[in-house]
Amino acid sequence: MKEQLKNALVFPRTLFRELIELQTCPHAGHFAERDQVCWACDQEILCQWLYRNDECAPVELRALEQIVESLESAMAIVGAHVDAGDHGRRVCPCDLCFWLRDTENLLADAYTALCRERNERPNVPSLSRAP
Numbered sequence: 640m641k642e643q644l645k646n647a648l649v650f651p652r653t654l655f656r657e658l659i660e661l662q663t664c665p666h667a668g669h670f671a672e673r674d675q676v677c678w679a680c681d682q683e684i685l686c687q688w689l690y691r692n693d694e695c696a697p698v699e700l701r702a703l704e705q706i707v708e709s710l711e712s713a714m715a716i717v718g719a720h721v722d723a724g725d726h727g728r729r730v731c732p733c734d735l736c737f738w739l740r741d742t743e744n745l746l747a748d749a750y751t752a753l754c755r756e757r758n759e760r761p762n763v764p765s766l767s768r769a770p
């Protein structure tokens with residue numbers, strides 16, 4: 640499951656790198672957490688996503704939940720991009736729409752896996768123990 644989710648991160652990573660306008664960026668596309676300029680930039684969403692999800696962040700060490708969150712935010716960004724153009728998301732053959740449909744299915748499986756993970760957790764505080 641994790642491997643599939645990890646692979647799904649490759650597309651938005653490549654796409655966002657292409658979308659970022661480097662000419663106007665003082666940090667060559669590297670999000671600088673301490674620079675006010677970055678927080679006020681209209682490319683902040685893309686840069687921040689890349690900053691948090693680059694290849695150096697070892698996916699193996701991240702919880703399934705975090706990877707799911709990364710994919711959800713990537714879907715929101717790609718979705719907004721697609722909605723600004725003339726795509727019919729459900730039928731459009733372009734890479735973006737294909738990725739959106741694919742990832743949506745993948746996430747549905749991931750939610751199931753997450754629920755299972757939660758239910759199997761041994762130390763779930765029980766409501767019956769309330770005073």
Ligand SMILES: [Zn+2]
Binds near residue numbers: 721726731732733736
């Ligand atoms: Zn499309």
